[in-house]
Amino acid sequence: MIRFEHVTKRYPDGTTAVDDLSFEVAEGESVTLVGPSGCGKTTTMKMVNRLVEPTSGRILVDGRDVATTDPVVLRRGIGYVIQQVGLFPHRTVLENTATVPRLLGTGRAAARARAAELLDLVGLDPRAFGDRYPDQLSGGQRQRVGVARALAADPPVLLMDEPFGAVDPVVRERLQTEFLKLQSQVRKTVLFVTHDLEEAVRLGDRMAVYGHGRIEQFDTPATVLGAPATPYVADFVGADRALRRLAVTPVEEGHLDHPPVVRLDDPLPRAGEGRSVVLDADGRPYGWLPATPEKAPEGGPATVRERTRPMDARVPLGGSLKEAFSAMLRYDAGWVAVVDPADGGRYAGVLTPDRLHEALRRSVDGTAPR
Numbered sequence: 001m002i003r004f005e006h007v008t009k010r011y012p013d014g015t016t017a018v019d020d021l022s023f024e025v026a027e028g029e030s031v032t033l034v035g036p037s038g039c040g041k042t043t044t045m046k047m048v049n050r051l052v053e054p055t056s057g058r059i060l061v062d063g064r065d066v067a068t069t070d071p072v073v074l075r076r077g078i079g080y081v082i083q084q085v086g087l088f089p090h091r092t093v094l095e096n097t098a099t100v101p102r103l104l105g106t107g108r109a110a111a112r113a114r115a116a117e118l119l120d121l122v123g124l125d126p127r128a129f130g131d132r133y134p135d136q137l138s139g140g141q142r143q144r145v146g147v148a149r150a151l152a153a154d155p156p157v158l159l160m161d162e163p164f165g166a167v168d169p170v171v172r173e174r175l176q177t178e179f180l181k182l183q184s185q186v187r188k189t190v191l192f193v194t195h196d197l198e199e200a201v202r203l204g205d206r207m208a209v210y211g212h213g214r215i216e217q218f219d220t221p222a223t224v225l226g227a228p229a230t231p232y233v234a235d236f237v238g239a240d241r242a243l244r245r246l247a248v249t250p251v252e253e254g255h256l257d258h259p260p261v262v263r264l265d266d267p268l269p270r271a272g273e274g275r276s277v278v279l280d281a282d283g284r285p286y287g288w289l290p291a292t293p294e295k296a297p298e299g300g301p302a303t304v305r306e307r308t309r310p311m312d313a314r315v316p317l318g319g320s321l322k323e324a325f326s327a328m329l330r331y332d333a334g335w336v337a338v339v340d341p342a343d344g345g346r347y348a349g350v351l352t353p354d355r356l357h358e359a360l361r362r363s364v365d366g367t368a369p370r
């Protein structure tokens with residue numbers, strides 16, 4: 001847990017970088033700090049690991065005042081990832097990753113084994129990359145090593161300052177996906193600085209929108225986009241905030257429609273029955289069945305299995321409306337099947353164009369249920 005209590009930082013030249021900041025990052029939560037250049041994001045972050053000392057106020061990490069904690073001890077418990085990764089150029093990737101555990105007294109073999117595990121975790125095959133030197137890696141790969149190294153001491157807290165800022169948009173998106181996957185596994189308490197709104201929305205459980213030296217709004221991305229607290233925030237998140245919001249509005253039970261359902265091995269529905277969803281023996285969506293004609297054509301398909309058409313458009317409950325919308329467009333589908341990942345991927349209902357439209361409209365109006 002990280003807690004800021006009335007923290008102000010004034011640099012010797014009189015610049016007030018941060019003014020009376022109070023907020024909290026819960027254990028296992030990821031909070032993104034976003035705002036224009038020079039608004040105090042980096043200063044905020046550097047006060048946590050005492051690279052910068054506040055002028056007044058207190059910062060607590062896991063209940064302990066950082067001002068009274070030895071900086072060396074403090075930094076061991078805090079992973080720090082920055083844009084210029086700062087890998088040791090004359091050490092291999094594996095050695096770079098193993099540095100901190102070695103400093104903490106872990107034996108060489110154990111430290112290297114752990115480093116290999118971490119490289120795997122961030123998506124780098126240790127056999128392919130472990131023996132390379134930093135200048136033999138791409139920018140994105142170097143960033144991954146930076147993240148692996150920051151995780152090596154298994155710190156409960158992770159500070160990330162524009163960690164993906166130096167890579168192209170495609171790699172950046174991949175690193176973000178990797179970060180989300182990693183965070184779902186390791187659940188660190190994360191403070192993440194970015195000036196990229198999309199990134200802040202995507203990676204933050206909550207986000208802090210900075211004005212100059214102050215937080216203008218601190219809330220979930222859906223709320224910041226749906227209900228900006230001040231004109232400044234509304235301006236910062238932009239006119240297309242409603243569209244951005246679709247990416248953070250989840251598909252919920254309440255959005256779903258429940259057309260008739262048949263099982264794969266059931267007999268064909270009676271003549272005149274409408275379209276139905278076809279489930280396999282495990283209750284997962286298998287396809288859809290067109291309406292049964294009033295008069296079955298001679299020699300036509302006689303079983304559900306034979307008449308079923310594929311239903312490729314699929315999203316999980318909790319997936320975003322944006323995902324659902326793009327699946328509907330991609331497959332030119334009348335229905336998007338919604339499955340429940342908490343229930344082994346079983347069928348939960350469908351999104352029809354009408355229901356999806358209604359959900360999109362509510363999300364865009366900012367009246368979607370939270």
Ligand SMILES: Nc1ncnc2c1ncn2[C@@H]1O[C@H](COP(=O)(O)OP(=O)(O)OP(=O)(O)O)[C@@H](O)[C@H]1O
Pocket residue numbers: 011012013015016017035036037038039040041042043044195
């Ligand atoms: N060592 C310093 N001495 C004086 N002023 C500083 C110092 N470091 C930062 N500042 C000033 O404090 C303010 C906040 O800087 P900070 O680096 O925290 O902003 P930031 O939001 O991280 O910006 P960016 O996105 O450009 O990195 C800026 O006006 C900056 O010029």
